[in-house]
Amino acid sequence: MEREAQFIGQSTAFLDAVERASRAAAVRRPVLVIGERGTGKELIAQRLHHLSPRWGEPLVTLNCAALPETLIEAELFGHEAGAFTGATRARAGRFEEADRGTLFLDELGNLSMAAQERLLRAVEYGEVVRIGSSRAVTVDVRIVAATNANLPRMAAEGTFRADLLDRLSFEVITLPPLRAREGDVYELADFYGRRMASELEWSRWPGFSAAAMAALETYEWPGNVRELRNVVERAVYRWGDENGPVGEVVFDPFASAWAMQGAVEVAALPGPEPELPPAPSGSLRDAVDAHERGLLMESLERLRWNQRKVAGALGLTYDQLRHCLKKHGLHQGRG
Secondary structure (H helix, E strand, O other), rough: HHHHOOOOOOHHHHHHHHHHHHHHOOOOOEEEEEEEOOOOHHHHHHEHHHHHHHHOEOOOOOOOOOOHHHHHHHHHHHHHOOOOOOOOOOOHHHHHHHOOOOOEEEOOOOOEHHHHHHHHHHHHOOEEEEEOOOOOOOOOOOOEEEEOHHHHHHHHEEEEEEEEHHHHOOEEEOOHHHHOOOHHOOOOOOHHHHHHHHHHHOOOOOOOOOOHHHHHOOOOOOOOOHHHHHHHHHHHHHOOOOOOOOOOOOOOOOOOOOOOOOOOOOOOOOOOOOOOOOOOOOOHHHHHHHHHHHHHHHHHHHHHOHHHHHHHOOOOHHHHHHHHHHHOOOOOOOO
């Protein structure tokens, strides 16, 4: 698959979801893909198409949240010339474009009730009617839909058609959030870090320091894989030194001492100057290395140099710990 459509991960939760998609690909029935933003819903849709008998036919995508309600029906089902203001010529909709292929409807929960009703007929009978026309067009389309909304709850509240949900949910693939994918943060960070280093034409990939990797693995990742990719690539780009492991990670790119806190700032009364800690001597790299070595020494002494326990306490794999110990000259043991 394309460079941007690669599946990276080894956790059971993630591999189970990918396996379910692989099994569902061969079946013509609709599939619902559920997951938080950034979990890879579109990648699963691509997998469902490329592993299906329809792989040589079109994969057409429509983001239901990207268009105003008045245009979604025209985009889905097409329109005839003069059907509404601005419709100067007839146009086929996404259903006709995806004939014999796959139609991926992203952000399905944003469809209006009117569009849902027309979609129900298309799913049920394989027919679409262009806006402004009375003639039905027969289409052969496999539908894959994705959302991060709770569709069963929306159906119970009357904001999503229950009969449409029944027809679209032949198979439901729920993607796990990154925080539930044990061990995958390291795999993903290493992958995107190596790729960014290659893009920057580094001669080698130094990896992340133990402290930086621990920070990556303990973060909650509300934006999931998409957020992790941005954080990792930004960290490598800002570090700019291929000779030492990346030791600084910034999760919020908007964080700044000069960031605006609101439209109106209220001046505070002058007070005593706060006491600042003394600046560390040496470079930032030296300070980071010293802090990292201190963490290692404290854990080693506390856990009596049991490296397996130390790795677990620091959130590292055994191989990562051995790399850090060698870096700081601690790999020979207590001596």
